[in-house]
Amino acid sequence: MGIEPDRLHFSWISSAESTKFVEVVTGVTEAVRALGPHQKFVKTNVKVA
Secondary structure (H helix, E strand, C coil), X not given: CCCCHHHCCCCCCCCXXXXXXXXXXXXXXXXXXXXXXXXXXXCCCCCCC
């Protein structure tokens, strides 16, 4: 689908593991932000006729 592997993360987290959830979301968010915008999905101001 064109998604870089570093932008996709799967983790098993129980509903009782709120601390783990916060840690995983924070880690993934930081990793994706460090990658910057995905060039394939950057919005442009191109008008389609």
